[in-house]
Amino acid sequence: MRLLLRKCERTFAPASEIGLPALARPISAASTAAAPSAGRHGAAKPDPRRRVLDAAALCFIRSGFHGTSMQEICAEAGMSPGALYRYFPSKDAIIVAIVEEERAMRASFVEMLETAPSFVEGLTRMGRAVFSGENEMVCLKLGPEIFAEAARNPALKPTFDAVEDEMNEAIRRCFIAAQARGEIDASIDPDIALLLINAIGDGLMLRSSFEPDLPLGNMMPALAGLMARMLAPTASSDATP
């Protein structure tokens, strides 16, 4: 699921003054792995790289990627341009870093998929993790923005594609394994199923950015029920080559 990768858990200063909800700060192995210097700062004062990424995400959500200047990111991060440019030479570099960082998330998603009792249950758990809202994940809001930018900006496309390819490979592997054990109808073309599964993930992510109050996390079992109907072997499957 392409957009599932947009999930992130990130540090934000209280932002109620700009109409965004205050965000919790989960301490995750993923963010530590993505920012090696993170171990050197206390919980109260994130490292400068982290501060830039957090400030940039806030600005991008508020004004869009192109509507945000490097000066605004500096102001939001409380950092001089000279300091900021030491970490990121451009806005492109910041977006690439955001997408790269989300790469670290994939490990936990893949694990959910691989350890679930069934393929559909794995998707359900992934969906619940992404859409439960427990972590106030800002990348749900940045999703369309990153999509629009990656579709246009050649500096982003390779990173974006690489992150997606890794996830796709994992889903495909689990799908085919589920077919082999008779859980998914063997007559279903994995490419078509993956296209549909990706579309559903991306589409729900977009929906979530438009209707943040929609309880998508709670709706996962019902959605998964439809997916299960779609993938389950049918009585006529034996007749299909």
Place this chain on the structure above:
Amino acid sequence: MRLLLRKCERTFAPASEIGLPALARPISAASTAAAPSAGRHGAAKPDPRRRVLDAAALCFIRSGFHGTSMQEICAEAGMSPGALYRYFPSKDAIIVAIVEEERAMRASFVEMLETAPSFVEGLTRMGRAVFSGENEMVCLKLGPEIFAEAARNPALKPTFDAVEDEMNEAIRRCFIAAQARGEIDASIDPDIALLLINAIGDGLMLRSSFEPDLPLGNMMPALAGLMARMLAPTASSDATP
């Protein structure tokens, strides 16, 4: 399907110099209806309002909504700022006009859905019309951009929501009619099914903007096959309340 409404058939000057394919100019009832003054110009010289919308779409695709200035739209349209501002007081007004215009498209989609021999076949025909690529529909490329903007910009949201609501109502009506005639399992919650159908439409639209060469139009029957499995009454349906 929210993003299906982004489909448009619009006039473009040859744009090969900026790396975009030259676009055909279909003469559709919908675009005539959306631009009443269009009847007064010859096929070779679109009316000024049309020229602005076409130029703006090209600029938005190339540089994004926020990366495009009104000056650039003037230059692309070959029009003075004074002339352009007579038609559109702001970039917001241009985007609203693009979305409003697409509203006229919905009549043909709804008709496809209502006249198809089955609900899934109706979705297939809509999908094929949107994704066949026969019309080089630029709004497939503008999709993420409009999504990102509408999620953030209160000037856009009401128009965006209204267009979506109209389409959603039509899909819901057809879905429930298909349940009544036994074509769709009566135990399926229409809200959940609509959420999934919308997500699939939106997700495919995004995919198409990333992989314009993916033959989504041709893949519609296979995708519809999965949808049909999902919605078809099952042997155990009778037991479900």
